Amino acid sequence: MKRAAEIFIELVDEIARSRGRTDLAFRSIREAHGLTEVENIVLTAVTHAQRPPTVPQIGRALGHPRQVVQRAADMLATRGLIEWRDNPDHKRARLLIPTAQGIAMREGDDAEGLRRAAQLTEGIDPDMIARAVADLRAIRAIMSQNLRAMAEREDVGEDA
Structure with missing residues (x-):
C-alpha cells in the first residue's frame, strides 16, 4: 500500500499536468491583453477581492x-488597470484598487473564461x-497548518 507522501507526489504530478491543459485552454484570453500570467493573477485578485x-x-x-x-x-498600475491608494492601517503597504478599465477587462475575460470552461469540462460530472x-x-488547509508548524519548528531550532 502506498504511503500518503507517495500518493501526494502523484497528486502534485496530476495537478501540474492539469495546469498545463488549463493554461493552454485559457492562455489566449490572457495574451489578448498582453498580460503575463502573474499580472493576470494579480488583476484577478484585486478585482475579485472583498476589500x-x-x-x-x-x-x-x-x-x-x-x-x-x-x-x-x-x-x-502603469497600464491603468489598477491604482494605488494610501492604507489607513499601514504606512507602507498601499491598497490596490481596480480601475473601471481593469474591472471591464476582468469581466470580459471572466465571461470568455466561463465559455471556455464549459467546453473544457464537457463530459465531466459536475459532482466529481x-x-x-x-x-x-x-x-490545502492542512498543508498550510503543516507549513506553519514546520516554520515554527525551524524558528525554534535556530534559536536553540
Missing part, C-alpha cells in the same frame, strides 16, 4: 514572493468536479 488588498496579502494568499506581486501590480474542489481545499 482592497495589499501586495503582501496577495503574495501570501497565492504563495508568490512579494517582489513578484509588486512588479505585476506596478505594471498593472465539486468533490475535487472540496478535497483540494481540505488538503
